[in-house]
Amino acid sequence: MARIEYVPRGICPRLMRLEVEDNKLVSFQALGGCNGNLQGLGRLTQGMDIDEVIRRLEGIRCGAKTTSCPDQLAQALKEYKAQQ
DSSP states (O other): OOOEEESSSHHHHSEEEEETTEEEEEEEEEESSSSSHHHHHHHHHHHHHHHHHHOOOOOOOOOOSSSOHHHHHHHHHHHHHHOO
C-alpha cells in the first residue's frame, strides 16, 4: 500500500493524506478546510479506481479560485501516477 502526503496549492487544506492500493484510492484525509465536505469527498472516492477519480474531479473550481479540493485530490493522484 502506498501512503502519500500531498501539500495542496490554492485551497484551504494544508495537507492531504492518501492511501492507494492496486490502483484504488483506499483512503483520503485532508487537514484543514471544510471538514464535512472533505469527509464526504473521501467517502465518495473510497475504493474508486484512481484514474476514475482523476477523470471525475480534475478541473473542478471553487468560486473564483482556479482549483478546488476535488481538483487538488486529482492533482495528488496524477503526481503519484507520474512517480510510479
